[in-house]
Amino acid sequence: MKNNLKDNSEFSSDINTTLVLKIIWEHSSISRSNIVNKTNITAATVSRIVKKLISYGFVKEVGYGESNGGRKPIMIELNPKAAIVIGIDIEIDEINGVLVDLKGNIIGRETVKNKEVEQGKILKKVKDIINQLMSVNNYKYKEKVIGIGIGMHGLVDYYKGISIYPPAFRWSNLPVAEIVHAEFKLPVILDNNDRALAQGEKWFGVAKNMQNFICLKVGAGIGSGIFTNGILYRGVSMSAGEIGHIVVDEDGPLCVCGNYGCLDSLATIPALIERTKKIIRQGAESKIYSMVNGRLDAINEDIIFEAAKKDDAIALQVLRDTGRYLGIAIANIINVLNPEAVIVEGKIIEAGEFVFQSLRETVKNKALSYPFKKVRIIPGVLGSDGVAIGASTLILERFLNFGRLKLAKQYLL
Ligand SMILES: [Zn+2]
Numbered sequence: 001m002k003n004n005l006k007d008n009s010e011f012s013s014d015i016n017t018t019l020v021l022k023i024i025w026e027h028s029s030i031s032r033s034n035i036v037n038k039t040n041i042t043a044a045t046v047s048r049i050v051k052k053l054i055s056y057g058f059v060k061e062v063g064y065g066e067s068n069g070g071r072k073p074i075m076i077e078l079n080p081k082a083a084i085v086i087g088i089d090i091e092i093d094e095i096n097g098v099l100v101d102l103k104g105n106i107i108g109r110e111t112v113k114n115k116e117v118e119q120g121k122i123l124k125k126v127k128d129i130i131n132q133l134m135s136v137n138n139y140k141y142k143e144k145v146i147g148i149g150i151g152m153h154g155l156v157d158y159y160k161g162i163s164i165y166p167p168a169f170r171w172s173n174l175p176v177a178e179i180v181h182a183e184f185k186l187p188v189i190l191d192n193n194d195r196a197l198a199q200g201e202k203w204f205g206v207a208k209n210m211q212n213f214i215c216l217k218v219g220a221g222i223g224s225g226i227f228t229n230g231i232l233y234r235g236v237s238m239s240a241g242e243i244g245h246i247v248v249d250e251d252g253p254l255c256v257c258g259n260y261g262c263l264d265s266l267a268t269i270p271a272l273i274e275r276t277k278k279i280i281r282q283g284a285e286s287k288i289y290s291m292v293n294g295r296l297d298a299i300n301e302d303i304i305f306e307a308a309k310k311d312d313a314i315a316l317q318v319l320r321d322t323g324r325y326l327g328i329a330i331a332n333i334i335n336v337l338n339p340e341a342v343i344v345e346g347k348i349i350e351a352g353e354f355v356f357q358s359l360r361e362t363v364k365n366k367a368l369s370y371p372f373k374k375v376r377i378i379p380g381v382l383g384s385d386g387v388a389i390g391a392s393t394l395i396l397e398r399f400l401n402f403g404r405l406k407l408a409k410q411y412l413l
Pocket residue numbers: 244245255256257258259262264
């Protein structure tokens with residue numbers, strides 16, 4: 001049985017094959033006649049393609065379905081482990097990788113902390129993680145890996161696979177996709193981490209059935225991915241979605257971009273921690289002080305969330321303020337884009353209603369009532385693996401839409 005797509009140009013060059021595979025992927029199980037109805041491909045061709053897909057191990061027959069009066073149809077379903085994808089998330093302080101099957105099920109995971117900023121050292125860590133993921137279950141899936149998707153912070157040229165400028169690292173215009181491709185000889189697609197996360201939520205998360213939404217990640221920085229009519233909006237130079245630099249308080253602190261009071265300077269996790277420290281340093285009473293035994297440097301977001309649960313006034317205030325700042329920015333986005341949902345992802349959602357209550361109140365007060373009536377503001381569901389899962393969908397998208405990934409301009413087979 002052949003199931004290695006890389007060796008199989010006949011399979012992958014056939015657009016009808018890709019279409020049939022996508023239809024089967026979209027259904028838990030489906031009959032041949034139903035595929036004919038959904039694709040307008042002739043019954044004979046569908047039969048031939050299904051036979052081919054079965055011989056390659058991509059689909060299997062799974063018994064009989066309900067009859068529509070005639071013979072009971074044989075049902076077909078995808079074998080999700082016929083092809084495997086690697087998704088990598090390069091964050092400022094951590095590199096996370098997942099091995100996923102065609103349905104987004106995680107079958108391997110590797111994470112390393114990162115304090116490096118030099119390209120060679122970071123790429124070494126990325127390559128190590130990919131090698132570790134390849135070795136999962138005694139290299140059981142290695143030959144089935146069809147590509148590597150990478151999401152990373154900063155400005156990325158998605159079409160060329162270049163990391164143009166990641167603010168936290170000392171490099172510019174680094175051809176990350178080409179470098180990783182040279183090492184593993186597999187298709188590699190690079191995208192910005194926030195855009196990858198939004199795509200992850202669209203494929204396997206809370207945005208599955210949504211066409212118009214924004215997925216906002218609030219962690220060490222703030223960025224987003226914007227979907228309009230089911231398509232990720234990138235902008236003319238691929239920086240669309242950088243909402244961290246919406247000004248939400250003109251008198252606010254200096255931002256890395258040189259402006260004052262950007263969302264990024266007020267509502268990120270580091271900003272939350274800094275504001276908490278400042279208030280306690282000024283003498284405000286807080287349970288946080290004893291929780292860290294007076295060592296203010298030990299304050300982190302988990303301690304602030306914990307203190308909020310203990311009804312600590314300072315923790316409640318800083319989280320409420322964070323929700324308000326986010327709410328101001330989100331209200332502006334809603335007014336401009338009229339989306340069906342704003343999805344909030346990242347570490348901040350662990351604060352739950354301590355942030356979301358003031359966030360929703362602010363949006364209600366500041367957004368126009370007409371778009372506000374239609375929008376839902378909800379947390380994402382992919383959690384800390386979200387960017388890595390999203391990165392894997394960069395490959396899945398090409399595979400299920402274009403078969404051999406041949407329309408890609410990046411380092412693909
Ligand atoms: Zn800024």
